[in-house]
Amino acid sequence: MTERITRQDVAHVADLAQLSLTDDELDAFTIQLADILDHAADLDALDLADLQPTAHPLPLVNVFRADVVGPTSDRDEVLAAAPAVEDAQFKVPPVLGEGP
Amino acid sequence: MSGTAPEIVPGWETVIGLEVHAELATVTKMFSGAPNRFGGEPNTNIDPVSLGLPGTLPVLNGRAVELAIRVGLALNCTVQRSVFARKNYFYPDMPKDFQISQFDLPINGEGWLELADGRRIGIERAHLEEDTGKSTHVGGGGRIHEAGHSLVDYNRAGVPLIEIVGRPDLRGAEDARAYVSELRSILVAIGASDGKMEEGSMRVDCNVSVRPVGQEELGTRCEVKNINSLRSLGRAIEYEARRQVDLLTAGERIEQQTRHWNEDEGRTHKLRSKEEAFDYRYFPEPDLMPVEPSEEWIAEIRADLPPLPRERRHRLAEAAGMETSAAALTVDRGLDDLAMATIDLGADAGRVLVHLENNLADGVGLLTAGSFTDLIALETGGDLTATQAKTVLASLVAEGGDPAAIASAKGFESMDSGELEAIVDRLISEHPDDWAALTAGDDKERKKKSGFFVGEVMKATRGRADGRAVNELLARRSAG
Structure with missing residues (x-):
């Protein structure tokens, strides 16, 4: 197993993404992710000092929309698709802690 | 800069850095045409993008970018090329399970804000992000940790925000309030936000640490959330500073934490520790292009700014x-x-x-x-x-x-000095004991009795007399 990424790293990232992986899957993904990182490491052979990191594959900037109101969704239709509703709001399990 | 702020606990300095979120005064949301409007019926200002439905794509509101640049210029920031990033977390206030924010390349870099007394407070950055939905905790008396369930309203989800991250240059509750007031005045003056803390369009997270006066090194900080007014801001800082000093003087260590301010109880509670802090796995948002404001555009926006406070x-x-x-x-x-x-x-x-x-x-x-x-x-x-x-x-x-x-x-003719003298002389003869006390007494007694006579003159003239002239006359009479 390469040292680019450990099994613990993969388990941690899976946990953050709320994925449950079996032991076999953890082994398999650790190897696959390490291969991908190896592939990306080919870039280390190049001199990139003068290049700006690519933020997007398309060479576009400043793609804006006008600040004009568009159509909104029908509340009843949207709420009808929710698992649980109360007082015209989405009812969710109790949240522990608080959002960031 | 230190030494001017009053110490909350004698011998200890309180160091504060604020993160202020302000909703930008656009007509529509950051990435879609749903209205940006406060106070509507729940879940009425929504569309597929605000709900994070599969297949939806964000398109950036140009006006939000312009307002963010206005904020940056007003805060003397470097306006620069910026990139959006996904901040990943699982929480029902963001239905797509990430918030679009800016991470390593914010639209506004370093700047500063000047307080009324002339001191400059550093700004680290001011970046764009989208607001989250609003959760209401039901059951357990509305307290987060005891809630039975939560209700979510997505009217606010996707409203454009500017997050202004200040440097830890503030030294007490009064400083912090002055900073927030000044920031609010600036945001309102440039039309970037309505700055209404009570409606949540301006929210303050507060990083507080303490250190013995004279110590250079910063103490371990705690971040306090849920501050909804300037008054709570001051109270939360004072509470938090005392809590930290109590721990340190008892020989304990401060744990880096996020804490929740409870206005009713007047105290902060631990929300999570550093170990439990979210790991957001930021990465560049693939559905949005970088923003690269041209020099011309920035100059145009600068020229359009009103005089700042x-x-x-x-x-x-x-x-x-x-x-x-x-x-x-x-x-x-x-x-x-x-x-x-x-x-x-x-x-x-x-x-x-x-x-x-x-x-x-x-x-x-x-x-x-x-x-x-x-x-x-x-x-x-x-x-x-x-x-x-x-x-x-x-x-x-x-x-x-x-x-x-x-x-x-109104009959406000200036009083004839003869008329005033006659009144003063009459009052002196009517109150011989007070007059004796005035002429014989020490400074304090003289002041007190002068006040008494001025009051009597005002009564007699129904406020027509000039207080200064009466005092002068009293001084002349007591000297003579």
Whole structure:
């Protein structure tokens, strides 16, 4: 197993993404992710000092929309698709802690 | 910079850095055309993008970018090329399970904000992000940790926010309040946000640490959330500083934590520790292009900025020959143009500011620079007492007109000095004991008794007498 990424790293990232992986899957993904990182490491052979990191594959900037109101969704239709509703709001399990 | 702020706990310095979120005053949301509007029925200002439905794509609101640049320029930041990033977390207030924010490349880099007393507070960055939905915790008395379930309203989800991250340059509750007030004034002045803390359109997270006075190294900080007013901000800082000093003086260590301010209980509670902090796995948002404002666009936005509170304070302070802090309240009330015009017409600057601060808190109505100047001339010339001037001023505010005519209609003729002397002499003979105490007493007693006689003269003349003239007369009589 390469040292680019450990099994613990993969388990941690899976946990953050709320994925449950079996032991076999953890082994398999650790190897696959390490291969991908190896592939990306080919870039280390190049001199990139003068290049700006690519933020997007398309060479576009400043793609804006006008600040004009568009159509909104029908509340009843949207709420009808929710698992649980109360007082015209989405009812969710109790949240522990608080959002960031 | 330290040493001026009062110590919350003697011997300890409180160090504060604030993160302020302000909703930008756009018509629509950051990435879609759903309305950006406060106070609607729950889940009415929503569309597939605000709900994070599969297949939806964000398109950036150009006006939000423009307002963010306005904020950056007003805070003396470097406006730069920026990239959006996904901040990943699982929480029902963000239905797509990530918030679009900016991470390593914010639209506004370093800047500063100047307080009314002239001190500059560093700004680390001011970046764009989208607001989250609003969760209400039901059951357990509304307390987060005991909630039975939560209700989510997505009206706010996707509203454009600017997050302004300040440096830990503040040194106490008063500093923090002054910073937030100034920031709010700036945001409102440039039309970037309505700055209403009570409606949540401006929210403050507060990083607090303490250190013994004289220590260079910063203490371990705690971040306090859920601060909804300037008053809570001050209370939360004072509580948190005391809590930290108590721990340290008891020989314990401060744990880096996020804490929740409970306004009713007047204390903070631990939400999570550093170990439990979210790992957001930021990565560049693939559905949005970088923002690269051109020099021309930035110059155009800069040229369109109104005079900022700082510039207005300096302008007024210079015209009035005073410190900028003396001009702060007048600028805050938006009365500095009137003050400048009145001073320009030759009115005494000190009297102008005294009236604006003390007697015109409810607005200036029909008062003009011309009538204001004439009024102050009557006052400084001795034709009107301060009390009479205040009455005429109220009339100018309500109905306008000529101060001299109003004064004479109200019977405010300056008192004949003979008439005043007669009244004072009568009062002296009517109150021999008080007069003896005034002439024989020490400074304190003399002041007290002078106040008594001035009060009696005012009663006798129904406020027509000039307090200064009465004091002078009393001094002459007691010396003679």
